[in-house]
Each structure stands twice: as structure tokens, then as C-alpha cells.
Amino acid sequence: MTEEIIIAGFGGQGVLSMGKILAYSGIMQEQEVSWMPSYGPEMRGGTANVTVILSDNKVSSPVLHSYDTAIILNQQSLDKFEPNVKPGGLLIYDPNGITRHPEREDIRVFVVEAASEAAKMASAITFNMIVLGAYIKVNPVVELENVIKGLKNSLPERHHHLIPANEKAIQRGMEIVREAK
Amino acid sequence: MDIKEIIKPENLVHKRTPLMTDANLSYCPGCGHGTVHHLIMEVVEELDIQQDTIGIAPVGCSVLAYDFMDIDMTQAAHGRAPAVATGIKRLWPEKYVFTYQGDGDLAAIGTAETIHACNRGENIAIFFINNGIYGMTGGQMAPTTLEGMKSSTTPYGRDYKTMGHPIKITELVAQLPGTSFVTRQAVHKPGNVRKTKKAIRKAFEVQKEKMGVAFIEIVSNCNSGWKMTPNDSNKWMEENMFPFYPLGDIKVEGKIVKDLMKDLV
Amino acid sequence: MGELRLMKGNEAIAEAAILAGVDAYFGYPITPQSEVLEYLTLQRPEERTGMVVLQAESEIAAINMVYGAAGTGKKVMTSSSSPGISLKQEGISYIAGAELPCLIVNVVRGGPGLGTIQPSQADYFQSTKGGGHGDYRLIVLAPASVQEMADFVDKGLELAFKYRNPALILSDGLIGQMMEKVEFPEQKERVTSFDQSWVTTGKTKERERNIITSLNLDPEKQYQHNLKLQEKYRRMKEDIMYETFDCDDAEFLLVAYGSSARICQKAVDEARSSGKKLGLLRPITLFPFPEEVIAKFARQVKGILSVELNAGQMVEDVKLAVNGRIPVYHYGTPGGKIFTPDDILKAIDEKLMGGY
Numbered sequence: 001m002t003e004e005i006i007i008a009g010f011g012g013q014g015v016l017s018m019g020k021i022l023a024y025s026g027i028m029q030e031q032e033v034s035w036m037p038s039y040g041p042e043m044r045g046g047t048a049n050v051t052v053i054l055s056d057n058k059v060s061s062p063v064l065h066s067y068d069t070a071i072i073l074n075q076q077s078l079d080k081f082e083p084n085v086k087p088g089g090l091l092i093y094d095p096n097g098i099t100r101h102p103e104r105e106d107i108r109v110f111v112v113e114a115a116s117e118a119a120k121m122a123s124a125i126t127f128n129m130i131v132l133g134a135y136i137k138v139n140p141v142v143e144l145e146n147v148i149k150g151l152k153n154s155l156p157e158r159h160h161h162l163i164p165a166n167e168k169a170i171q172r173g174m175e176i177v178r179e180a181k
Numbered sequence: 182m183d184i185k186e187i188i189k190p191e192n193l194v195h196k197r198t199p200l201m202t203d204a205n206l207s208y209c210p211g212c213g214h215g216t217v218h219h220l221i222m223e224v225v226e227e228l229d230i231q232q233d234t235i236g237i238a239p240v241g242c243s244v245l246a247y248d249f250m251d252i253d254m255t256q257a258a259h260g261r262a263p264a265v266a267t268g269i270k271r272l273w274p275e276k277y278v279f280t281y282q283g284d285g286d287l288a289a290i291g292t293a294e295t296i297h298a299c300n301r302g303e304n305i306a307i308f309f310i311n312n313g314i315y316g317m318t319g320g321q322m323a324p325t326t327l328e329g330m331k332s333s334t335t336p337y338g339r340d341y342k343t344m345g346h347p348i349k350i351t352e353l354v355a356q357l358p359g360t361s362f363v364t365r366q367a368v369h370k371p372g373n374v375r376k377t378k379k380a381i382r383k384a385f386e387v388q389k390e391k392m393g394v395a396f397i398e399i400v401s402n403c404n405s406g407w408k409m410t411p412n413d414s415n416k417w418m419e420e421n422m423f424p425f426y427p428l429g430d431i432k433v434e435g436k437i438v439k440d441l442m443k444d445l446v
Numbered sequence: 447m448g449e450l451r452l453m454k455g456n457e458a459i460a461e462a463a464i465l466a467g468v469d470a471y472f473g474y475p476i477t478p479q480s481e482v483l484e485y486l487t488l489q490r491p492e493e494r495t496g497m498v499v500l501q502a503e504s505e506i507a508a509i510n511m512v513y514g515a516a517g518t519g520k521k522v523m524t525s526s527s528s529p530g531i532s533l534k535q536e537g538i539s540y541i542a543g544a545e546l547p548c549l550i551v552n553v554v555r556g557g558p559g560l561g562t563i564q565p566s567q568a569d570y571f572q573s574t575k576g577g578g579h580g581d582y583r584l585i586v587l588a589p590a591s592v593q594e595m596a597d598f599v600d601k602g603l604e605l606a607f608k609y610r611n612p613a614l615i616l617s618d619g620l621i622g623q624m625m626e627k628v629e630f631p632e633q634k635e636r637v638t639s640f641d642q643s644w645v646t647t648g649k650t651k652e653r654e655r656n657i658i659t660s661l662n663l664d665p666e667k668q669y670q671h672n673l674k675l676q677e678k679y680r681r682m683k684e685d686i687m688y689e690t691f692d693c694d695d696a697e698f699l700l701v702a703y704g705s706s707a708r709i710c711q712k713a714v715d716e717a718r719s720s721g722k723k724l725g726l727l728r729p730i731t732l733f734p735f736p737e738e739v740i741a742k743f744a745r746q747v748k749g750i751l752s753v754e755l756n757a758g759q760m761v762e763d764v765k766l767a768v769n770g771r772i773p774v775y776h777y778g779t780p781g782g783k784i785f786t787p788d789d790i791l792k793a794i795d796e797k798l799m800g801g802y
Binding site for chain 1: 450452478563619620623624625626627705708709710711712713715784785786787788789
Binding site: 245253 | 469472503504506508510512517518520522537648649650651655656657658659660661663
């Protein structure tokens, strides 16, 4: 198994930390992992993306030209990465702020209304965990139990009290994700 | 009275310290460098700290200081002696570390290293020879060259409008909290030599107490660079250098002891 | 081995430095390597091992602190990224001239000038040909993973002390910023157990004074010193390191180091799955360069493609090793742009296998 994932959105949406939790979850599941961010001025509120690779084999290139899964959180990222999903691959996106929706018919497209759900849960910081929940529901490449372990490892001790809220958000994401029409 | 009666310990007025090597000094006759070298080595001998002392030789006339001082020494790139000293002292905090720098080295190319080593309060001694000129390269303008003073790159005299002002780096570093003992001395007369030796000794004592930087400026002549006889250069130094670079303690035990505003023209 | 951790390459270097018993780190912030200094200060290394960590006023000051400290026989290091490494070159030349051991890390970004903060391999010439003034060489190690970022700290220092020569870890923003699994060794004691006869720690009655200098005003002495240095650089050949992938039956060869080698691995996998007999040689030491291995491959394969994140630098060394026997091409993207495995596959078809 090798799963090549791009997660892309605005800086501040938790793109990089979501990727980190996913990578840690992979380690908990004894997978080989790599996490490669876009870095630089993007970090200050522009677009941010991270490539995460989970594999049973040693990861070769951390840099990719196409992806098994694209997790998309803004319009710019959708425009940029939709063409790079492998045929038969997966695209998950939050329609919040999206005006041009995915058009490809040779990939599976899923919708997770994470922004509005996070607003309902009155916790913007759980936004990325809702998205993560949606992903592991559609493609259970890592088990929920390992995601929770991954969370514990990637969060500093002083933030461990937030783990239950994050777990709830992941579960909510698993519930609300739906296939796009 | 024969010679054996004369050579007695009680008749000894001066002895060459064994911590100066037998190498011929490469300094011009009449220059102050040799005197300062001797004074530093005399103090190291008297304090019995040869085995714990590391000196930093700069780029400049004293680049070969390690040929003359019988102690472990590291030669530094131009201006970087305080950084090199920091590296040594941080790893060997119980050793005595000093830099020996000229005005171009310390107050032009190495200004950042000087200011920041002083500001961090590194427990080192900085011996700063200020002769207002680049001696080694043949007498070019230095950061401390006086206004109107001629050098090979200010052949018509230093004009502050285009060449900037002479810098009083010693008064500057005195204002930094990391310096504990800051003084300006000279070695052109026996009385001054004695005072300078006292200051050098204090610099090592301050270092032992880990009180921060001891910064000792020695205003010196450069008879070759100034194109004067040694005697004339000393006279010129008294008349021109000392009014602008007045001798005396500036900061003692971390307290400024001088009206700095009066000196900062 | 200790626990498995997910870390950035830059953080791995910092942790490895503490565990390797490094005595001091002197640095200055610059993207994309600032995590080294940040991680070190967060770790309270002065409490963990007594290691000195100091943020200097400039890269120039930092390398001169390294020079001073290295002259006392301690294990010392610095890190920076391309523009900062350029600033350090004077100091590196002094360190090489005075024959001091130390470790320098360059997390390369695109240039020239202030350039970009994106990954690049455009500092190959600077790293392997000397970098500063004078005839000298650094031992250059090129890690291709976060694990190697960690492993090469100890390895680099071992080689630096073996030859009394500065060693350089030539990484880039990609390896520095990416996270992978990394496993660390046990804590080494912070004891410098190497030959101490040359260090400046204070002259004792039992020995002559020690002097750390790169100055020899006598031309004959400086000439002899240079010959001695060159002899040392030739001896370094015994520490050449490289890796090969799918080379046994290869008809065409990629040569790539560091992050490029990682990207090339995927290209080789994909080429192999479409029946192309492609192999990859990854030099791990860039100086000493594995020229004999490349010369050997020049008798096996039909052509070589040197793949680098630059406008063509290592390709010159590959050509020297091949010595005209077979065609040697370069594929690369200068200025901080990263190629993908797909781009390399295209270059393989167009350049390397174009005539076959």
C-alpha cells in the first residue's frame, strides 16, 4: 500500500498540522511516512499545502506530480490540484467559499462541510479534524485509534486536554462526509 | 666595585619576562606595541596563569604576536578576535582569554564583533592599541584617525564631511552593560607604563571574577605611519591624540566614572 | 536505538547534535534552517549535556566562534543557509587552513544573491571546490533523508576529527523542512577523546606553546603546508560513500545526491515498471567524490544523466570521471524550483535515451 496525499488550503486552516497528525497516525500503524510542506511567505496567510505519503515500503520521492488523494480547502488549491489527482483517485473538499466545483469525472469526489460544521460546534480549531475524519472515513488508510495516538504524539502535553474535542470533531467529519453529486 | 657586586637581586630594577620569546620583535623601533606585549606577559607571569591563558592575535601589525608571547595563541581573521575569544571562553570559562587588537581591526571591520562581545558581557579582556592609523598596510586612514590628520588615503587630511569622524569606540563600549572595566592609557612614559600595567593586571582580575569585558585602550604612536621620529611622534601624540582621546578610567566595577557627555564632542 | 520520532530534518540535526555530545553550537537565524537554533534553545542543552548554544550577532561571528572553540579541541558546529554560508566562507577558509575539525551545515536555498527560500542544490561548487579563498577542500556529506540528517552529525564530526578538517553537511530546504521517521542513538558523553596535543588551552611547562594560525609569511613554508593539505585530501578517498539502486543490469544511469536522489528513486521505479533498464548512483560524500565508481559505470552503461536542483554543477565532476567514454547529460531546475519524478522521466526520454 502507498497513499500519496496533498492537503491544500489557506495558512491558518491547520493544513500542516492535519498532515502531521496523519503522518504520526501512519507511524502508529507501522507505516513509512513523509511530510513535506510548502514553506515560506505562504505560512503567513496565503495558500499552504503539505504532501503526506503513507506506505508499507520506504518512501522514495517526497515530491510528487500526481496524488492518490487531494484534500482541498480553498478555490486556489482546487484549481491547482484537481488536475493532479490520479485517475480513479479521490478528491475531498469543503465547499465553503468554492465557486467553481470539481469537474473531473474520472475521480471520486467527496464533500465535507467542515467550516460550517466547525462553526456549529463553536470551535474553529476543530475544523481540520473534521476534514481528517471525512478522509479516514472515505479512505480508512489509518485506523481511528491510531489517529488518536498520532494526535497525542503530535500535540504538546499542555494541549492534551483538547484531545476529546478533536476526537469528537473527527467523528463528526466521518458522519457528515458525502459523495458529491 | 666589579660586575658581580652590581648583579645582585637587590639591585635589579628591570627584568625581561621569560614569557616573551627570543624572537626579534617585528615592530618599528619607537612603537608602543613591544612595550604593551611585555606588560601583558609580565602580568601573566606575575599572576602565574601562563598555563591558563589563551591570547588572540588579530590582523594588523600584531598579527605575529604569537611569535613573541610564549603562551597558547589563536590567530584571528581581521576584526573577528572578540568572536574567536567568545568561542574559546564559552567552552573554557575558567581560562583567561584576551584579544589584542588595533584600531582598524577593532573599530572598523570588527565593530560588530566588538560591540556584541561587549554587550554580551563575555568574560574576556580586550587590549586595544589605538594609533589612529593602519600601520601594517602602510599608513592608511583608520576609524580613529583625527580630523585633519594626514594618512596615505587622506593625503590632504581627514575631512569629516566626506570621510566621517574619528570614532571613540571606548566611550561607546563603556555604555554597554556587559563591560565592567574600561580605561584609556598610554605607554610613552614610565609613569604611563606603570599605570597601563596596573590596568592590564586589573583586566585579568576582573576576568577571574567573571564580571564581563575588561576593555583597555592604549593610545600609542605610529612613528613610521605618522612619518615622524619616535620622539616627535610621542610629542605629537600628547598634543593631538590625548586631547581627543583623554587618558584615564572611564568605567570601574561596572560604573561609569567619567562625564562621557563632555568627551563626546 | 531510542524511540521513533517524526521530525523535520532541521530538528533532527539539532537533536543529533545534543546526542552526539557536541560541545557547542554557534548560529544565526536564516530560513530555511532556523529550526536548528530554535530546537536547540528549546531543549535547554546546557542542562541536558552542558552543551553551549549561542545566537551570534552574524554568521561571520558564528563561524569565528566555531574557529576559536575548534582550536581548543572541542566538538563544535554551526548551521546556516546559502547566503549565510557565503558570509562564513572567510572563516571556513581559516579553519581549513589552520586544520581544525568542525561541522558546518548548509540547508541550501535558491540563489544567487538573496535568491529564494525554496530548496536548491546550487551550492555544490561552493561546497566541494573549497568555497572561500585558497586551495582547500571540505569533507562534504549529502543526506537524502531526515534519518541521515541525524546520522551525519556524528559521522561528519568523526571524519572532521580523523582528518582535522571542517566537514560540511550539504542539505537543502526540502530535507530540512520535511518530516520523516527518525531513530536516534543513545546519548554520547560530551567528552572530547581525540588527540589534544595541538589545542590552545593554555601552555603548560611540559610542552611548547600551541598556535592556531593559517598564516605563513615564508612562501616555502606555505607551499609545504599546501602540499600537506593536498596529501590529506587525497587520503580522504578511503572514506568515499555512495549508494546504488537498480544498477546491476542498468543500461542507463542517473547520478543524483540528496533530495534529488530521492526524487530520482521514484523516477527509476517508474522507468523500470515500463521496462527501461535504468539505475541510480547516489554519491553520499560529494568530496571525496566517488569518481572511480562512476568511471566503472562508464564501461557498463550507454549514458549518464546528472540530475540536480541547479543549472549543472555536479555534472562537471561526473564528466571528469567518465572522461569522454560515454555521453553525460544534465537535467536540473535552478533557482529553487523543484522537479518531480515525472519531469525526470521526460528528461530521461528526451536526453538520456533520446538517441536509443
